[in-house]
Amino acid sequence: MLSFAGIVLLGVWYGLKIGYIAAVTLYALLLSPFIILNSCKNACEEKDFEDTANYLEQMLYSFKRIPKILTSLEDAALVFPEGKMHKVIQSAVHKIQNETEEGNLYHAAFQDIEDSYSCRRLIQTHEFLVKAEEIGGDFSNALHILLLDRQLWVERVYELAQQRRNIRRNIFISLLLSAGICKISMIMLPKEFMALDHPLSQSMTAAYMISGITIWFWGQKKLQAAWLKEDAAQEAEIRKEYEYLKTNDRKGASRYVPVKLLLLTLLAALAVWLKSRTGLLLLGTISVLLWCWPGIRHRLAKKRIIKEVDKSFPIWLMDLSLLMQTENVHNALEKSLGKAPFVLREELSRMLVSIEKNPNSIEPFLDFMPWLDLPDVQSALRLIYSMWAAGDREDMEKQISVLVERNHHLMDKAERLSNEDSLAGVGMLVLIPMVTGSIKMITDMGLLLVGLMNITKGMI
Template identity: 30%
Template sequence: MKYLGMMMIVYFLHLMLKLNWIVTAIVLAIGMIAVLFWRKKDVLQKRQYQRFQETCLYLEMMFRAFLKSGKIDAALSDTAISVNPGPLKAILTEACDHIQLTFDESEVTADALEMIAKAYDCKRVKDLHDFMLRVEMTGGERREAIALMEEDENRWKMRIEDSIRDRKKSLREIVLSVIASLVICSCILYLPVMNLDISANIVTQTLSVVVIALDVLIIFGGAKFLNEDWIKLDAFSDEKRSTQRLNDYRNYDMSKGWRNSLLAGIPFMILSAICIILKHPWYGAFGLAVSFVVLNQHYIGQTLRRRQVQKEIRSAFPHWLVDLVLLLQTENVQVAIQKSTLHAPQILMTDLSRLEQELIVDPESARPYHHFLQDFQMPQISTAMSMLYALSMGNSGNAKGQLMNLVSNNYRALDEAEQVRLKDKCSGMYLLFLAPVLTASMKLIADMLMFLFAFMGQTG
């Protein structure tokens, strides 16, 4: 059916752009190849979206099942029975069989959960698995923590679905832009001036093929934005890279950076001075602007690095806080912090270890809490650490409830930041929406030149 539709589109282009039959055959070949690749992309898109839906279904059902039973094996069994036949049911059944039929391993449950995490490589799936394993190991009230994780999962699901809808809408706009550009290109071929017809010109025919091929590439470029692995499209980045970026920020030598910037900026300053002396003020002003940027490149780079690290810390902190609140149900603050380092995000490990050591030396002081990530001056972290100190001193009031509210507020702020990030991530689709204007302009200019030459030749 798609091939038949492509043949109809090519015939319409044959009539609209006055293509000869040889060129029409070339365009048809391009269209058939495009349909072949489009079918493969379509299958991939549907599978990626299906994996996203299966991941959401798994998370939602495991939240409820684990909240009800408090046992991983029972929750997995209930979820496997409830889902419809398909890839998700197959991997859940395999995990349940592994738990029930394996007797020679000590980490049977963890291995079964790892099987699911490999099939659905999503950070939220791994976080849920870590949370369930810790609850089975340490106990504690799980209702509030699960409610927070479920709230975060719902926001993530809505955010991704909104992004998918926006991208599909942008792709439709790109296709309409291509159609409009081709219609505009055909208009000049039907100008009723002295019965001139430039459509048979080899340049016009060749440019028609080039423009059609470029428009096909533009549409495929827009479709590429729908080939995302949706279950990985969240705020979490590679933890090793995040930790390395944090270390690079803290270990950066500003004095050495200033010297390097000065050495790089001196030539631009000299060139600017020469331009001004030779009475080329605009070149001199441009050189001064470049030298200003080069002289401050160390400061600019460090500022950008700081913002990126802050963003990654802001993403990791709520997940550590949820684990900590769970541990606080059975442990005091100092022991809960010590145990939380076993599963904390890697980017927080250095500061948590320092906090742990400072609390061993001075357990009743507020300084260790206030020193935690102090160099980044993030209000939500300062507030949480103040609450933890108050809780450790026994004068906290409803500090645990306040901490849970703080986690919820952090998740809400992360959701807003992620919506902006996803919009920025697909901003290239707007450029693709404008690209057909360039291809149409190229053909229009060439066709008008051909029309002008034909008109001048006919009028002598």
């Protein structure tokens, strides 16, 4: 209600007539359900994130104390005395206590939690807990890895939420400043010319107010945080770029250019014969674009795949680090292949085949995506090879610690990159109110000039 009252007061402040104020208010009324829905959805997702973070922390600490899934779930249920998380935990406890499910009991018990809270880290933690209880042994290092990963993840998500709040605040300030500047310009216009009462000025003012409401709505929508769900890459699109890079180097990408240029040359000759300057200019522009496009296309595809690998590699490396707590390097690599992100899967499979052929060579590890510049990935793979070659379990555990530390750095870099992608372009909304305000002021000034010209003509 306060928002609608503010819109009416702003319309009166701008000198809008009743019909225009009603139109703007009606537009705001139509958008209000979506604005409220976005706010509620964001609040629910924030609550789900907080529940998931607290659940993971409690489960890992409880399992560290007593390595039993049932005990850990019972401890976690005490942290959530009510709500959605309490219900799904109680459901999991009931399934385990009564053994109501066939197959893997723990996986079935965890399914309700995973369905309610869609989160990669949640699934990863559950898989680790199931494996740890089935195998037994000391998993303190792996628990430390998961706890540290959870802590860094929470810090990054809250940092992203703060960045979103800052952008939302900046959009609001920009709207206020734009509204104030427009009002000052309206005050400066001489009332004698009645420019502000002109239908064009009234329409432009109403359109300006509608644009402000739209900017605020889109800002809220774009800044709505996906607290748990990570942005899913478009697999078909990424696969297309991946295959393009594999089959086309810069020279290969340019192999059809001479044929196209020959065709354009013939068309240019026709344009000269017809004495068409426009045709020559157009063909010249197309020729330049055709000549440059393969290189541009190659760079864009390479940049896209490098970014996707930078995001995906730390996820795979985390799974590998957990597997190496109980497996040797070769078995860990084989088992990690099934859950590897698709952008890595083919190269990892090729690397495993090469390792089978040359088990004592570092070449398979160095030949991972050689057509891309991936220094962090190559460094991590060299470290994995050193663990492969060493064989000693004690020395391997020290190297796993180094690998985990490096992976936390890579994961931090990858998720910050994803966060930047999620905010890309939203900051431009801060500038739009100034643009729309300028258009309104230009319209009012134009009407003033028209009025001055009419008066001048009458005096002559």
